[in-house]
Amino acid sequence: MMADDNKDKFCLPCKVSISFRCMTSSLSFLIRIGLGAVFLYAGITKLMDPKAFAIIISQYDLLPEPFLPVAAIGLPLLELFAGIGLILSIRGSLSLVFTLLIFFIAILWYGILKDLNVDCGCFSGEALKGQVSLWEAFYRDLIMTGASIFLFLLRWVQSDRKVVFPLLAKIKQII
Helix, strand or coil: CCCHHHHHHHHHHHHHHHHHHHHHHHHHHHHHHHHHHHHHHHHHHHHHHHHHHHHHHHHHHCCCHHHHHHHHHHHHHHHHHHHHHHHCCCCCHHHHHHHHHHHHHHHHHHHHHHHCCCCCCCCHHHCCCCCHHHHHHHHHHHHHHHHHHHHHHHHHHHCCHHHCCCHHHHHHHHH
16 A cells, blocks of 8 residues: 555656646647748738739838849748748748748837838738738737747757757766
């Protein structure tokens, strides 16, 4: 009887750890698929009408006219590849999504500071049937950036931290 009691006491942390891993694994999967779907949708809708997206880009007045077609096709392609990569869990896609989000936040902040009255350019104008304020898009991108940071942190916690901090691993070996 006593052996069974001790066995249950030692298994409780194991049970908590396993359920926590399952919960965080499910949460990270949902966040990864959600972010990937947003980028996939944004890329597809912009690629369906690159001329309209080029007009939106031109309203920010950041690119010279000759570069607008390249940006109007290149940026949605990056979003498309980032979304597919994130959904399929391809290495580097989370970094690409994070980089794109930081870029979008910087552009939106520029628009806010300049008090521009333009469509954010996040999705196609036809898809949203209206102009989304730059503040709304800015907050939405901040939330998505937070989600991507959460995925980075979760990946770091679940990885072998010896590789991340080799000096810390050496100190632990000595102690």
